[in-house]
Amino acid sequence: GQSYPGKPKIVRCRSLEKETFSCWWKPGSDGGIPTNYTLFYSKDSEENIYECPDYRTSGSNSCYFDKNHTNPWTIYNITVMAMNDIGSNSSDPLLVDATSIVQPDAPVNLSLETKTSDNTMYLWAKWSPPPLADASSNSHVYHYELQLKPEEKEEWETISVGVQTQYKVSRLQAGVTYVVQVRCMLDLGEWSEWSTEQTIQIPSEWSPPAKPTIIKCRSPEKETFTCWWKPGSEGGHPTNYTLLYTKEGEEQVYECPDYRTAGPNSCYFDKKHTSFWTIYNITVRATNEMGSNISDPHYVDVTYIVQPDPPVNVTLELKKPMNRKPYLVLTWSPPPLADVRSGWLTLEYELRLKPEEGEEWETIFVGQQTQYKMFSLNPGKKYIVQIHCKPDHHGSWSEWSSEKYIQIPTEFRVKDMIVWIVVGVLSSLICLIMSWTMVLKGYRMIAFILPPVPGPKIKGIDTHLLETGKSEELLSALGCHGFPPTSDCEELLIEYLEVEDSEDQQLMPSHGNGHPSKHTKMIPKETDSDSGRGSCDSPSLLSEKCRECRSLLSTLQTKDISDVQENKGGKRSWETQCIASEQKILLCNNESTKSSTWPTAQLPNNQPPMFAYHSTVDAQKITLITTNVNTAPVLVENEEEHQYPTTETVHNNMENQREMENLRSKSDQTTMQVKLSRPNDKSPFLNPKVMDYVEVHKVRHEEPAVLLKHKENCGKTKKYTVPGTSKEYTKVSTVVDHNILVLMPDTCIQHTSVSQEPAMETSTNLQQGQAEKNKSYCLTAPSECKKETNGSEYMDPSSFLPSFK
């Protein structure tokens, strides 16, 4: 709301020079409406009330009484009234005596200076009196007062100056910064305010100079040297430095011969003044007006302070020798001042290298040579190289030479590219071919490379036993005893060589599988007929058989037949190899006129035939081979170009000892006499203990039967037949009681007739497809398949003989 104004209050009244004065008041509350202020005064006890003559000069809310209105020795009674529309309010009266309110302004233009006189330094302060509006009244006499203190301190030192406007301060500390203020007063009244601060620093030339220090002395070429010193921290005004030295063994003191050549604060000793192998005692003296100071002595033997300049003329050369990788040769020259030619100074060099973006330098010590060959830089990269040197004895390393950049051009040799392109194309071609063949014949290829191992599938045979059992168990299960052949089997051992005239021949005992070599051919031979050959073993039979196969054989004649024929001993063994389905056919061929008797029949000892099983259980085929030791008959195996079981002809017992060993060893390799399932493998398959043998060619998948020398129709591709075998084979239908082979009824009989043709076919096949491994050959099957149980647990194929008749 609006109300009458608040009560104003007179703040102060003041006079600057006794002739005028001003009063200021502070307004009260506003009251909300514009307020007018009026100052009324009266003098002494007069009753006249006057109004302020001048509201403006001294600012707002002030009243200025000029000379005309100011009477000294008069008391003024001053009131301020505030007035607005609503009401008014007046302040308390103030009695003012003009003389008592005098306070001048502060002095101005304070300046400070330091001066020296009589070797003393003092501070000279100057100022001016406060300005007055009325310049005419300069007759005022002010008294002044000065105060100063060091900048960091708190306490002021006050000095009464008097009426002068300057003052000289002594007793000041050198090097200290002082703060100075001044104020004034009239003869009556109060002191003015202090003037603004002024600061000044007292220079330290007051004291003698600080001690200089010698930094270092160096010789760049071992003929002259220079020393540098550093002045003391308090650098006063002109300080003179002198360098003095003495030499070892001398008493005289010399002064530096040259202060200029090497720059300020240095001393250069030229050749004349440089002596080696003498110690210099060097000191530096600093002198100024206040005194002098001397540094600590510095002992120097020039020989040990050599620090050369960096090497110069760093050049790079790229050398490209023939037949070798290009390399870089870096050469440089010793610094120009160093006298290396006379041998006075010998320098060693060291260079450092880093790739441009790298962090760490690689430092290489080069020795005294001035070149370096770099072989190991990567083409295309940028390198920075620097060299420095040092005397070879005592001394320090120079500065590094300026950076030199190396960039090896990338040699993008066309030849390399071509090689890579060719390699890439070839490998991709090969990959393509391989994948294509895989696609087409994947399965067969795999089987070719890693033929699955056939397992025996004999009905009645404990497959588990086969899997886990040892050969003995297995064979005992089948009724074989004494397998592998022991020493007394020697006689029984029939080794037979399968002789082939192709490169695939293997010599069984002497080679491992897959080594084609010539085999001695099995020569069917009419051997002693005392052996109890089975009917099927009769040579005639065999010969008949062989005839069929002869056509097959015709293509296969070994050269060695004749040899073999002569040599052959009584034992032959032959094996048939059953190979995985795709693979070979075992051909046992009765070669020539000689027919081999069925060895089984000839076993004198009636030993149980040895059965050879494939060692692996899953052999699909099992070839049983029994070697008939004493049998003369030679089973000539038809050689084919393909794999044949290689057999050795054991000519006679003695001769065959060795072979026996081999065979034995071979047989040892397999738990049973193994027909290796590997292609191309004519595993030696010797079962020396053969009495009668049943050659099992194949166990057909469908029937867990052991196919004994079964000539089957060629229609089944997976049959191995030994064409031309004149042996009678019986297909075993089952094995009973683990030791009885049950032969199949004579389903094969009808094959016999057919056998001829297949034989023919096979022969033709043979002839045609020699390279083909997947041929199967048919063997004439024994005409009779008989079930036969034998106390000795072997099959007597002789029972089948009639079929061949």
Place this chain on the structure above:
Amino acid sequence: CHTSGMLTPNGKEYAQKIPREELTHLILKLLQAWKEPLSNFNQHHQELPDDSLSKAKQISNMVHELKAGVEKSMGIISNSLNGLTSSEAGGLSISNEANMMSDSDFLHCFRRDSNKVQSYLKILKCRIMPENSC
């Protein structure tokens, strides 16, 4: 140093001015002067650790070999009679002096003299055969 009495060139120019034979003699004299003090040092300082001792022995051997080598290469048969007497006479006093030196002085003097010998030899070498790294 006990060899301080010897007048040796103190700078490159002086060393280059001296004729070859004189320089060679100087070198040999220096080497000779150190023979005895070194062996004495080795004898008296058996208490040093083994590697220092072996090093000291190695150094005396080296000095000896160097002297022999210089003699050979310079075609000087032996210390030759003129040298012998003076070195003998001087040797005694020198070795006496050497015995009185403190160890640090001894080493300091040896270091300096070996440096002298090295520098003189290098100058000689570059004078005689300037092609090799000179």
